[in-house]
Amino acid sequence: METIAARALAARKYARMTQKQAEAASGVKQSNISKIERGDTGRSMALLALARAYRVDPNWLDTGDGPAPWDVPQPRTARDNANEAPGTYRVTRTPPSGPSFRPGTPGTVPLIAWAQVASWNGAAQGTIQAERWLPCVAHHSPGNTYALRVRGDSMTAPSGHLKSYPAESIIFVDTQRTTPEDGERIIARLDAGNEVTFKVFKQEDGRRWLLPLNPKHEPIRTAFTVLGTIVGKWEDED
Template identity: 75%
Template sequence: MESIATRALAARKFAKMTQKQAEAASGVKQSSISKIERGDVSRSMSVLALARAYRADPHWLDTGDGPAPWDEDQIRQARDKANEPPGPYRVTHIAPLIPSFSPRTPGTVPLISWADAANWDSHEVSQQPRAERWIPCIAHHSLQSYALRVRGDSMTASSGHLKSYPAESIVFVDTSLRKPEDGERIIAKLEDSGEVTFKVYKEDDGRRWLLPLNPKHEPVREAFTVLGTVVGKWEDED
């Protein structure tokens, strides 16, 4: 298909939308959609909005290069992938949840379970549990670092002035940092229950305790062992 007009019309038809339905889904006025499909507009920001509404590759809709909405998934060669050799990947219309790299790719850390975090010390570095995936960490970190997916809302701050860690966000933990300063975020293991928790480290006049950012949760004042210090966070945009 040699023009945006023919591609836009074909993509809308394949999505089984009328121009009015496309307007509601994309926010592009019906009159503008009609102009694009007649060839009156060669390129505009409306094309990107329509591509999203039609679940089409925006590069294909704009230039004709790439898979059309009705094409089967294709195998292509990976390019520009940091520290990764060229290899096949599947072209899909749905982005991955988060980046994933081969184990031990430089600059990446394993995303592990909380159960594995509790037993991290019992393994040699080369024998650590199998990670859910390996993800990039741009914060300075040692080779003994890992990532955890935050659970619960105890570290979700109620104030916009505090850095918040909502459930399902990801924190990067450096286990070589076991002597935190007051106020640093840490991963700790409660000595009585063996539970692993994510809290703010507090110390005053020789007393140590764990403080949640969410005031609905109580501070933890039982004995604990510091497993590592949080050096960074990843959180998807809403």
Template identity: 40%
Template sequence: MQNIPFRLLCQSDPNIQVGLNGRMDHGPLDTLAQRAKAARQFRKLTQTQVAQRAGVNQSDISKIERGDTLRPTGLLQIARAYECDPHWLDTGDGLPPWDQRGTLNASGIYQRTGDSNVRPGPLVRGSGRYPLISYVQAGEWTAIHDNFQPRDVEEWPVTHLNLGENGYVLRVNGDSMTAPGERWSFPHGMLLFVNPDKDPVPGQFVIVRRERDKEATFKKLIKIDGELFLEAINPAWPKRYIQLEPGDAWCGVVVDASFGNLP
């Protein structure tokens, strides 16, 4: 995206002013309508351009900005069109796009502007926050994602990794993937950052929806005699190997794990 000086950006809109500190000074941003309009104007986009980026109708954007729609569908896609934090757009909590002081480069890295002695850091902004969902939701994620609302979950963990447009987070439940003393161990309560658009290969840790119980499970993908199996890496687990069956579906590859913000 082209870098536009703050003052030139704001000259065309009397509702957006630049303070002495060079930051954006807005009027009230208490409603979704106000935040959506402010984010669009900051990005110098028309309603039609936002609609095209988000895959919605221009009338949907117009209704949001008029305040006619309080729970719009496709809010995550609209937030991506604004390149802003979806949680901020929905609730007002978090950083607005003009407080993030940088742009995305071609590699998906957050490049700070006007700071030549600072090296580019990992992206921690709207697309670096992902919803913490349940294993039932994970199993249905491709079906429910388009209508998913940021307020549908309470936690949005942050990662420096790009999980793709449909990324999500799960919390480890149980001890099947705990392996004390081994290289990889995922204790109960650990956060899993999942890229559902990444193709799984044997040796990776994956989320798979089992057809028999309609719920996702977290396991290691392995190949035995040419057949794909799911492995519970806990050596004491009673049933460590589960063969994939017809109807089982990939829900993503785990690309990172952590306990989140430690005290």
């Protein structure tokens, strides 16, 4: 299947779901599911939610690579075989508390702690202490992207706003994208005190500042360094 639209439609049909049932299982609005199946929209984090709902390989749904949901799973070779091939996997609705994928699985990124952000070195894969590895269907820099749990409510938008990042939701951070556009969400380090924060990047007339989505919090107008740009979000249904 050559297109995301064709794969999304086939996956839903194989899961024996109507678009309304897929909305209930994934949290993706029926209108957006319809757009994806018609090919009226590009890649988005909605694909990850749909992959979880349909129990399909998110990489297959996004790119066509990997096992289709109707493929017969191949048995894994012995763990002590140095030439072990990657095993097939399926996505569950809610990720387990342990590692979801083997460390370094293609298409996945490590979920790290805030304490690791300031010293992040994506090239040093062997030193990464990750809570688990998660699939990231958004376009990102392999080996230089990580996932992070949101802390606090400064990026929780008022009710009715489309984009919001409540505490404990998971964001995907591409550390190669350090020159964000006005309005993009970023991870930044405040030059005074080295505090790491998640905010909206704002710039106008040569001025740069950090804006929270929650109006109860004040903008940050002190000097800062951009550590990465947010390329997607994962929010568990439960």
